[in-house]
Amino acid sequence: MNHDDTNHNNVHRLHDNVHEDIHDGFQDEVQDEVRPIIHVNAERVEPVNDSDVHDTGDGGDDDGVHVLSDEESAELDRRLESRGAVVVRRAMAPARVAKSAAVAVKSHEPTVKVGKATLRHTWTVVQGAESFAKRAWDASTMGVYRRQIKAAEAVGDREALKEWSDRKEMATERRHRRLMDLPRLFIGLVKVLAATLIGIPLAVFVIAVLTKLTGNGSFTGVWLGFFAVIGFVIAAVTFVWGLFVIALPFLLVLALYREGKRRAEPPNWLVTTSDDTYEATVDESTIARALDALRIGNITRYLKEGYKLQFITPARQLGRGTHAVVRLPAGVPAAEIGKRRTDLATGLHRAASEVWPTVGDEAGILDLWVADKGALAEGAGPYPLLEGGLVDVFKGIPAGRTLRGDQIFMPITGRNTIVGGAPEQGKSSAARVAMMGVALDPTAELRIWVPDMNFDFERFRPRCARYVRGADDDSMRQIRDDLKELFEEMQSRGDLLDRYEIPEVDRKIADKNVGLHVIVALIEEAHVAYNHAEYGKEISYYATQIVQLGRKRGIHLITSTQAPTATSIPRDITRNSTNGIAFYVADHTANDALLGQGAYKQGIRATDLIAGKDRGTAVTRGFSASRSEIVQWYFLSVAKDNDQITPLIERALAAIKKRNMPAPADSERPAIETRDLLADLDEVLETELVAIADVPALLKRLAPTWRPYQSLTGKALREILAADYGIKVPSTGNRYPLDPATIRNAIVLRERAAGAPGDGGETREPLAS
Numbered sequence: 001m002n003h004d005d006t007n008h009n010n011v012h013r014l015h016d017n018v019h020e021d022i023h024d025g026f027q028d029e030v031q032d033e034v035r036p037i038i039h040v041n042a043e044r045v046e047p048v049n050d051s052d053v054h055d056t057g058d059g060g061d062d063d064g065v066h067v068l069s070d071e072e073s074a075e076l077d078r079r080l081e082s083r084g085a086v087v088v089r090r091a092m093a094p095a096r097v098a099k100s101a102a103v104a105v106k107s108h109e110p111t112v113k114v115g116k117a118t119l120r121h122t123w124t125v126v127q128g129a130e131s132f133a134k135r136a137w138d139a140s141t142m143g144v145y146r147r148q149i150k151a152a153e154a155v156g157d158r159e160a161l162k163e164w165s166d167r168k169e170m171a172t173e174r175r176h177r178r179l180m181d182l183p184r185l186f187i188g189l190v191k192v193l194a195a196t197l198i199g200i201p202l203a204v205f206v207i208a209v210l211t212k213l214t215g216n217g218s219f220t221g222v223w224l225g226f227f228a229v230i231g232f233v234i235a236a237v238t239f240v241w242g243l244f245v246i247a248l249p250f251l252l253v254l255a256l257y258r259e260g261k262r263r264a265e266p267p268n269w270l271v272t273t274s275d276d277t278y279e280a281t282v283d284e285s286t287i288a289r290a291l292d293a294l295r296i297g298n299i300t301r302y303l304k305e306g307y308k309l310q311f312i313t314p315a316r317q318l319g320r321g322t323h324a325v326v327r328l329p330a331g332v333p334a335a336e337i338g339k340r341r342t343d344l345a346t347g348l349h350r351a352a353s354e355v356w357p358t359v360g361d362e363a364g365i366l367d368l369w370v371a372d373k374g375a376l377a378e379g380a381g382p383y384p385l386l387e388g389g390l391v392d393v394f395k396g397i398p399a400g401r402t403l404r405g406d407q408i409f410m411p412i413t414g415r416n417t418i419v420g421g422a423p424e425q426g427k428s429s430a431a432r433v434a435m436m437g438v439a440l441d442p443t444a445e446l447r448i449w450v451p452d453m454n455f456d457f458e459r460f461r462p463r464c465a466r467y468v469r470g471a472d473d474d475s476m477r478q479i480r481d482d483l484k485e486l487f488e489e490m491q492s493r494g495d496l497l498d499r500y501e502i503p504e505v506d507r508k509i510a511d512k513n514v515g516l517h518v519i520v521a522l523i524e525e526a527h528v529a530y531n532h533a534e535y536g537k538e539i540s541y542y543a544t545q546i547v548q549l550g551r552k553r554g555i556h557l558i559t560s561t562q563a564p565t566a567t568s569i570p571r572d573i574t575r576n577s578t579n580g581i582a583f584y585v586a587d588h589t590a591n592d593a594l595l596g597q598g599a600y601k602q603g604i605r606a607t608d609l610i611a612g613k614d615r616g617t618a619v620t621r622g623f624s625a626s627r628s629e630i631v632q633w634y635f636l637s638v639a640k641d642n643d644q645i646t647p648l649i650e651r652a653l654a655a656i657k658k659r660n661m662p663a664p665a666d667s668e669r670p671a672i673e674t675r676d677l678l679a680d681l682d683e684v685l686e687t688e689l690v691a692i693a694d695v696p697a698l699l700k701r702l703a704p705t706w707r708p709y710q711s712l713t714g715k716a717l718r719e720i721l722a723a724d725y726g727i728k729v730p731s732t733g734n735r736y737p738l739d740p741a742t743i744r745n746a747i748v749l750r751e752r753a754a755g756a757p758g759d760g761g762e763t764r765e766p767l768a769s
Contacts, residue, residue, distance in 0.1 A: 413556070419559070493554065
């Protein structure tokens, strides 16, 4: 080869380490042949001159330098490119491993859940520490009072401003007094400690001396026992202290976690739709955001300007939910929030039936209660008196539980009740629970009328003094007669109250068995009775009179209906029933008939209950000091295979027998006194004409105990004669003289029409007014 040839771009300088690298590259290439190759330019070393490449020695072999052919040079280039790819792959290997691990973890759902749960709980602990720090800062700087004062200034509420300013001053004064009392407290503790250190050894010394003198032991033995007790106390305290020190970090973390759970929410990226166990905490900030989301102008501007809502009662756990009382910004009535309950529920992450905003003590105060998720599903639980016990109706009867989980009682004395709702929502079941509570008071009397052929109350029959079931005319007439009997007893009870000089029936007079015990009457499916073609008007009249006048006389009427409308239930009954029970109803008219006029506008709405889902749950009024309560009613089965009523009725009858009182079913209905108006007129009238205005006085003298005659007037008598007997009294000289001959003629005509007695005919049924 010519040493002068300088066009050999294929000349490379090779060293021993290059050969080793190439050999290693071959091995790596074989191992990684399936991996993609990244090509890089190989470094070429150009000779500066011939002496750098060739040895000028005579005929000697080149030492450490080898000249490659074009084919060898190309092969070397390929191998060097492969070696560069291997280097790059090695450098990228950790990143590839990390990426693969991240993809594997992300696709493994259990790992993701565990990781998020760990981070979420850690976040909760940190938020708990932050909350405690903020509370400590607020306590030290009167932060709560400052915020409320600022809020009162913002809305221009001078009364609230004065109240919170006074509260702040009183709190400052109390803190000052506590600080001033610290030195005295410290001195007192030192005195107590000194007295203890001196008094106990002195007492032991006296005991030891007495023991020695009496010969009951040795002087040193007492002291040794004393020191043994001290040693035991020290050992016990040391042991307990050690346990406390060990448990302190865990207790601290637990306290922080509980506080964080109550006050904070994790960031959104830690909570996903798969985290179905997570429940958003309802606190002041959550409520403020939910109210802001309603987009009510005054609230939005108020919060946008940086003011805080004034929480009269801060959000706090109350039973099975969270309760808060909020003073809304000026111009925002609480009733407006009640109208948008569903929208508010979305902001609080709850179902509409779990959020109950009502009007507080003022129009601008929102009383808000938010149930824990699923609180309604828990139900009221079993009836509390299944296993034993009796009831005092003067203290109320067990009805069910509120959403907070508190047991609630239905007041009986001094009240009347109307209960209603759509079919199959719990109306009859609630009436059954109410009557069972009354039945378990041995001094109370039950009267039940069911103008329908259903079995809901049949098992109460042995406990009832009056019981009617059926929708036929005979049953309706009996209901009418029973109500008339109750009306008359109500009137006579007024005389008894006067005799005993008491304003109303109480427990003391009820126990004396003088005829002033409590009577609770139920008209089930009352709309059927009130609208009966023949007897409905009289039934409505007597029921209305009982509702209006019977409360103080110990008579309580329960009206149960599926149709609480003005055309189905007398308006005076709905107005005077102070206990209202509303299961799901379809419209605001039925809602207000059961819960009071204007209840719907105030946000007290049984229409928001869900038919079927909220079966057994009712909105009530009159059960507590609150405007309304959501009550989950107890349930008592009447089914043959699960009869819960009969054992309770037997217990009630046993309690009555123990008091030596007659069984209720043995009570006979008194004979209904009837009078024939025409016959009475025939008796009191002679032969001369008598002014119609003078006739009622004659009838009163004839039957002084007959109540229809006690309030009868001449005009009313004239109208009765015209309407019922076809006798028109002329207005001669404006005296309306009644001719006795006319009355006697009417009697003859009536007997002819009905058939004379003794001829097989039947006389007309006398009036039972």
